[in-house]
Amino acid sequence: MMQPKGSILELCQVVRDMELALDHWTRVMGAGPFFVFDVPVLPGQIYRGAPTQVAMKVAFGFSGGLLIELLQQTNDGPSVFTEMLDRYGEGYHHVMLRIPYDDGVARLSGEGYAMAFSGRMPSGERFALFDTREGNGGYVELMEISTAMEALLDRMHAAHCAWDGIDRPVRSIADLG
Template identity: 30%
Template sequence: MSRLLGPVRQNGYVVRDIEKAMKYWSETMGVGPWFYIEKPPIEAFEYKGQPSQPDISIALANSGPLQIELIQQRNDAPSMYRDFLQAGHEGLQHVAYWTTDFDGTLAKCLAAGWRIGHRGQIGARGRFLYFESTGHPGTVIELSEISGNKGKFFEKIAREAESWDGSNAIRRL
């Protein structure tokens, strides 16, 4: 557990083929069901302080208390997902910490010298940002606000995973 941010709540995997990844995770790993959003309504996206419009698809499922996120970027717009793929990587790109005090937690991170790589928002009180990482691949830190509907959606995903019987593995939203 992070002394600054608490427990890791999500592992985020950047993949080249999200359909193939969901199939692998559900059939081989037994993780699901997957909530697949082909075009999430991301607003105010910025990469290194500049507006950008990455076309991404995401899929979310839980494995116990840990949420797994799959992300496929479908265009070449600047983002940390694009950077990860262009560096020749695929797989675990970030770990996410969730907060209901986004501004307070962000202030602590910035005071510790962390720099924002990209940021955006999904709905009211659904801000997210990724801090730049000079470490090794797979260690980017995401800070995700879960005070609004996004938090309720994440709770639903966790509940569905608890009783999932392996059927209806991909639920397109």
């Protein structure tokens, strides 16, 4: 079962070498399979109040009901990802809450946390990362999860549940149809 609504859906790590990270998470941690894809510069990206352009390679895979994201920035645009890598190195970056976007923005803003990075997915869904490092050592991500995105997550989770831990640990996002 995937993490229920109202809980932490995702744990993200920033990495410098996607292949090494994928090997560790599949072989050592037993998570996967991972679905890898390139993310171009998304519309309207804002980093700490200023426009930015960030491109990345990401991999998503499940460990039980928890979605694991591995993220490697592929350009030099200023971002929360390079901010964390430069200061702390590879490792934990953020969790994503599975709550309605506007409710999450109100909650985190109301607690005094600053929106550090935001933008829109190609299909229009908003996303934001809040700087909560003083409370949890990382950031908190919020995202509007559309019906199509929910279906994609369901297919990833089904692939995880059916996976034998060996066959094709790294796959293309296109494999999900």
